[in-house]
Amino acid sequence: MSEAVLELRNLHKRFGALQATRDVTLDLRPGEIHALIGPNGAGKSTLIGQIAGHIAPDEGQIRLSAEDITGLSVAERARRGLGRSFQVSSLADSLSVLRNVMVAVQAIQGHSFRFWKPVDRDASLIEPARAAIARMQLSSRADTPVSELSHGERRQVEVACALALNPRALLLDEPMAGLGPEGSLKLTELLETLKLEVPILLIEHDMDAVFRLADRVTVLVSGEVIAHGTCDEIRTHPRVREAYLGD
Amino acid sequence: MPEPAMGALAGPVSLSSARPWLNRERLINGLLLMALFASPFIAQAVGETYYINLASRIAIVAMAAVGLNLAIGYGGMISFGHAAFFGLGGYVAGISAFHAFDMSLLLSWPITLGGSDFMPGIWLAAMVLCALLALVIGAISLRTSGVYFIMITLAFAQMLYYFAVSWPSYGGDDGLPIYLRNQFPGLNTNDPLTYFLICFVALGLSLALCARLMRSRFGAALTMARLNETRLATAGISPFPIRLVAFVLSAVITGVAGALFADLNGFVGPSMLSWHRSGEIMVIVILGGVGRLYGPVAGAILFVLMETLLGGVTEYWMLFLGLVLLGVVLFARGGLMGLLAGRARHE
Incomplete structure (x- = not known):
């Protein structure tokens, strides 16, 4: 655990009655792509907002290279090495x-x-x-x-x-969104080589890309982590199939 | 599409640094400055000395608009309160001249300070005071944006206006005459042509400062703060301090223009602080072309000429100004500079 570049520890965020993030813990290790998936409304955007610094979590901690960055602004996080891309360019x-x-x-x-x-x-x-x-x-x-x-x-x-x-860690929010198959393939190839230098937390809808790229996958449903593991584990996970892959 | 010959395209086409030195915009800029520079000498030669002061007036309001353009055009901060800085600069010149004239003390505590008619000192004081005022106004109003920013800057300027109206020591509602124009060592500032040259040099310096500033790292950050604030923060630069410093610099330029304006008219009054004045400077920026370096010069020439020529014919010249403004906003989004020099080039 100590070698994690980016760590989320027990994050909670509530908007009124809506629990948008419930006790989310995950980490990003050197050399990997860690994919975060979940159906619409799972709370992915809220979670990204908290990691990037646009939204303050109610509880929990975010650590970059073992330093607590929970209270820092967007710009300060960027200077400390958190690079991100946006869902909408x-x-x-x-x-x-x-x-x-x-x-x-x-x-x-x-x-x-x-x-x-x-x-x-x-x-x-x-x-x-x-x-x-x-x-x-x-x-x-x-x-x-x-x-x-x-x-x-x-x-x-x-x-x-x-x-x-x-950056020490990259946070990519649906980089494949709106790309044709060709563009998607090109970006996938680029990210594959990139991850060796910078670990990537990838939020993505494109399942082909996720299963091709990700070393580990975390599944978020209703603000909560329901499954976590390798691509094969996630593919066969009963709760994931039920909640997300629509089986 | 056929592959173009590499030799033909490998040259300057793709390199922004290899732009031709003299493009259409630079030509227009040079012509505008030359026209402004030449006009008082022509007026002198044909004996129409009134027009020398008109040229000084153009140079001064252009400079005030250069300041506002830095906030609006380059920083995306639509300040409707720049009269606060224009007027503050004017009152610094007026109050200093007032005390220099009757040899009384301007300040007795914590230090004793008399008035002065030493222009560089007055400008420096105007710069420092405008910077402090802008720091306070900016620090508060830059926490908002859009309409709220416009309204808060307006409110601050109006506060200053009503303060000046109700402060009897310096004329209150009636304003404060400057009996003797402040002096610049080695120059006769009472000579209209000399005074024009002072104003023209000040305008030139403010233009050069803005041009240089916008090419620097600070300018790059300010541009990004205007175009895409999220991008700037994600790139690791907090937008707020960048904007605040730009707002302060903008106020300082407008403030010095205010000091020059008071000396030109031999008078400073609350009207220099009123929202009409803020609107006037803003109209000049929009007429000339928002975010164009020489837009304020073009705008000021058009504005002052309309004011003088049409104002001499009809009291309702503002109606025509309104029509021109409407035309510019509707049909020439780049203002006069957009019409004359084409679309702005972004590198």
């Missing part, structure tokens, strides 16, 4: 791919209160940004405005932005 559409990624690089290099040096000549920003873009195989699109990219390419940019943080 959240990039600045009018800016180029490079500009989007550069903002993430400038955050990890310290504060942004530098008023004089132009960023478009700042190799210490551009080089790491280009490297992150190259890792997502998007170098040929680096100077293209995000608005001109395909849906799949935007997903790749999102991941590149997260990578630019030199």
Whole structure:
């Protein structure tokens, strides 16, 4: 347990009468993809919100590299190495791919209160940004405005932005959503190589991708973890079949 | 689609840094500045000296709008209270001149401080006070956004307005005349052309500052705060301090413009703090083109010329201004700069 990069311990979150998160405990270990699945309304988004810092849990603890980050803001968590992508693409559409990624690089290099040096000549920003873009195989699109990219390419940019943080853990919220089979396959391949460097907590609807990528799977239903295990264990788990796979 | 020859496309096309130095926008920018610069000299030559002060007025309100444009156009913070800073700058110039004129003390505690007619000192004081005021207003109002932000900034400015109206020491409702224009060492500020040059240089500096600022890391963060706040936070940068600093810088620029305005008119009154003034500066920003560096210059030229030329013909010139504004908002989303120089380029 001590080697876990990201740990959730007994998280609870309640909205009025709705228990959106009930005693959720899970961890993410180096080199793995840990998939979090669950039917609509299972509380996945609430849980992601708590991990990323948009929502404060009522109880429980979130730890990144054994440090408690439960009380930190979104930006502080990002600086400590929690990279994330969004279910709905959240990039600045009018800016180029490079500009989007550069903002993430400038955050990890310290504060942004530098008023004089132009960023478009700042190799210490551009080089790491280009490297992150190259890792997502998007170098040929680096100077293209995000608005001109395909849906799949935007997903790749999102991941590149997260990578630019030199993250210790990646939180990817439905990266395959809206991708065609081809784009989905490409991203799957990219994530497969990526996980060796950065462990990934993957929230995903695409079951083919989950069963291909995930080392472990956690199933969330009504805010609660109902099953946890390898892909094979999850496939045959009676409660999962009943609640989720619709058998 | 046939594969284009690599040699043809490998060049500057894909590199944002290899843009041509002189594009249409830069040409328009240069022409606007040159027109503003030349007009008082032409006025001097043909003996229409009244128009020299008109050019100074354009330079000053353009500078105030450059400040507001930093908040609205670059930071996405729609401040409807920038008259607070414009007026504060004006009152700093007015009050300092008032005490310098009658040799009385401005402050007796905790330090004794007399008035001064030393312009650089007045500007510095205006900058510091506007920065402090903006820090307070910004720290409170930036916790909101949208309509609430507009209303809170308006409320703060109106508070200052009513304070000035009800404070009899400095003229209250009647305002405060500046009998002798403040002085700049080595220059005769009473000479209209010299005073225009001071205003023009101040405008030029504020434009250069904004241009440089928006190319820096701070500018990149501010741009992202406007375009996508969530992205900025996810990238590890908290939007609030970035916005607050931009708001303060914006207020400082508008404040110095206010000090220049009071000296130009030889008068400062509560009207400099009123919401009409905030609206006027905002109209100039919108007319010129929100988020365009030289938008405020184009907007100020159009606004002041309409005010002077149409205002001389009819009392209802505001009606025509309204029609022009309506036209710009409906048909030219990029304002005058959008019409003249085309769509804004994003890198």
